[in-house]
Amino acid sequence: EAQLVESGGGLVQPGGSLRLSCAASGFSFSGFWMHWVRQAPGEGLVWVSRISMDGNSMSYADDVKGRTSISRDNAKNTLYLHMESLRAEDTAVYYCAKEGYFEEFDLWGQGTLVIVSS
Amino acid sequence: SYALTQPPSVSVSPGQTATISCSGEKLGDKYVAWYQQKPGQSPVAVLYQDNKRPSGISERFSGSNSGNTATLTISGTQFMDEAGYYCQAWDSNISVFGGGTKLTVL
Numbered sequence: 001e002a003q004l005v006e007s008g009g010g011l012v013q014p015g016g017s018l019r020l021s022c023a024a025s026g027f028s029f030s031g032f033w034m035h036w037v038r039q040a041p042g043e044g045l046v047w048v049s050r051i052s053m054d055g056n057s058m059s060y061a062d063d064v065k066g067r068t069s070i071s072r073d074n075a076k077n078t079l080y081l082h083m084e085s086l087r088a089e090d091t092a093v094y095y096c097a098k099e100g101y102f103e104e105f106d107l108w109g110q111g112t113l114v115i116v117s118s
Numbered sequence: 119s120y121a122l123t124q125p126p127s128v129s130v131s132p133g134q135t136a137t138i139s140c141s142g143e144k145l146g147d148k149y150v151a152w153y154q155q156k157p158g159q160s161p162v163a164v165l166y167q168d169n170k171r172p173s174g175i176s177e178r179f180s181g182s183n184s185g186n187t188a189t190l191t192i193s194g195t196q197f198m199d200e201a202g203y204y205c206q207a208w209d210s211n212i213s214v215f216g217g218g219t220k221l222t223v224l
Contacts, residue, residue: 022180028128028142035160035213044202044204044216044217044218045153045155045204045206045215046215047206047212047213047217050213054133059211059212061120061212082142095160095161100163100166102149102167102170103149103166104151104166104167104206105151105153105164105206106159106166106172108161108162109159110160111160
């Protein structure tokens, strides 16, 4: 069964940094683009970033550009999101998601909660 | 930046048809996907490419997309359909979600 499992969330102080991980299993990880999507408490879904199959092409939402880096290790079937200069408004559940053949998000993880607070 | 607009809430009686709209500039020129999210759960795709259903999704879910508006239609709405629904599209390598619509079945 295809599965995505995020980890690395937690409480971080404003201005701090964090690295989230997403372990993939049950499908050919290296054959798909991957994404991060976040959801602030009680709010809607917001796309954060995506990375190509080989890890050479990335794109970011304006809100996180310049302080966020997405990467992947296809040998470890793992997706990463490194975030710096964290702000209170970065507080959210962060989901990793697999892009399907038609640019939809066809598989989601359970999410990991990041709380930015002093 | 590109924006998708959804009504915050829609109410429907059981067995009736629910329609949820998603509007954006020239949205009909793009493909739209729809996601269902129940409280405490991760989103699940219910439609992609405007009107295609992933495996396992009920035939009660259908969609259309033309002009500036995409529509998700749920026929014979059931209590289990009560959830948040989000439209999603791509604009210049950036993915955009609508603000979400809370569907209440009462």
